[in-house]
Amino acid sequence: MFQDDGSSSVTSSSSPLQFFSTMSPSLGSPYQWLRELKSEERGLYLIHLLLSCANHVANGNLENANLALDQISQLASPDGDTMQRIAAYFTEALAQRILKSWPGLHKALNSTRISSVSEEMLVRKLFFDMFPFLKVAFVLTNQAIIEAMEGEKVVHVIDLNAAEPAQWIALIQALSTRPEGPPHLRITGIHPQKEVLDQMAHRLTEEAEKLDIPFQFNSVVSKLENLDFDKLRVKTGEALAISSVLQLHSLLAADDYASLIALKNSLLANGYGYSQSPDSVSSSPLSPNASAKMDSFLNSLWGLSPKVMVVTEQDSNHNGLTLMERLLEALYSYAALFDCLESSVSRTSMERLKVEKMLFGEEIKNIIACEGFERKERHEKLEKWIQRFDLACFGNVPLSYCGMLQARRLLQSYNCDGYRIAEDNRCVLICWHDRPLFSVSAWSCRK
DSSP, rough: OBTTTTTBBOOOOTTHHHHHHHHHOOOTTOOOGGGGGHHHHHHHHHHHHHHHHHHHHHHHOOOHHHHHHHHHHHHHTSSHHHHHHHHHHHHHHHHHHHHHHHHHHHHHHHHHHHHHHHHHHHHHHHHHOOSHHHHHHHHHHHHHHHTTTOOSSEEEETTTOOOOHHHHHHHHHHHHTOOOOOEEEEEEEEEOOOHHHHHHHHHHHHHHTTTOOOOEEEEEEEGGGGGGGGGOOTTTTTTEEEEESSOOGGGGGHHHHHHHHEEEEEHHHTTTTOOHHHHHTTTOSSSOOOHHHHHHHHHHHHHOOSSEEEEEOOOOOOOOHHHHHHHHHHHHHHHHHHHHHHHHHTTTOOHHHHHHIIIIIHHOOOOHHOOGGGGGOOOOOOOHHHHHHHHEEEEEEOOOOOHHHHHHHHHHTTOTEEEEEEEEETTEEETTTEEEEEEEEEEEEEE
């Protein structure tokens, strides 16, 4: 997406962006030539403008940032080509970040926003249907659980984000055909919204009754960071599996918030002024790198002694210290996701627009506009997760040939050669062409 004839990247010193930066008129001028740019030229110029705008925002130069936003708005469009669509959402995110400089104004403009559970469920379902990523993750997770639970009579599965029943319906169906007969299955679902868990419980109980499998569903209404592990009701004698799909990264926010408070107090105690700029605080060398909340959570999971834990995460580095770091990484990864839709869904599709606006747009806004505990979308690369699980005394479990075969067949059914699977450190990366977008890894307790 950010390549010109396969050689120049967005950060390359020989990039065509240099051409635009030297020839472009002063920001804010409504020049007709902007609208006459070809798609590729317009895309490169939009990247140039976004980087320039982000730089102004990070440095507190709001007048120039405002002029850049005005010019981007002439080119960006939520129903245009890939780069126009991306630019529309990054522009909104940068504007939101500026608005947060005036908390009263920001609160007033967002005071009537309504977050609908049914709308959230709808957009998650659309993402599930439009992309193969979660389906592949579910196939690999279920196969790892089935293999780990071979011969077990009582199986307990803990789902750290019980939002999609399709995964467990498939598991129930697979367990019903075991040669030794189905186990007694208990699934504990964790989700902050009771309505989501109630729907999950109804669907799974219905399926289990149809297949005559002994089944229980245990609902735990909770955010992950506030989870009371006693409510999981793990019992002696049952074989435990844990599934985490796109959840663990959010726990990193608690540590960052604690770091910023500690830093602020330290600066004030030593007689230094405290800057309100999130970039200046988060990039300070005084900021600690500890992940106390994550370490504590993983240690608690280890204490449950699961036979297998399967983790799916977005494979991107969106947890950088500075705005510019995160913006560059997010541009690359979301360009790939928008490209996936461009290759398979009409630009006028309302379903596509909903996924881009209500899911990707909100994630981009969180990555770019938010700091501290409010910034939940802290996606990190597979190697970081491997280090964390290793330190928490989890040992890597290779994902089996059978699971990989099922995943590859599923991707082939999409009739789109852009989707690929790659193996890395006995884990799996789900890619769009050569760009890893999601990772799936399996773990067991190391004594």
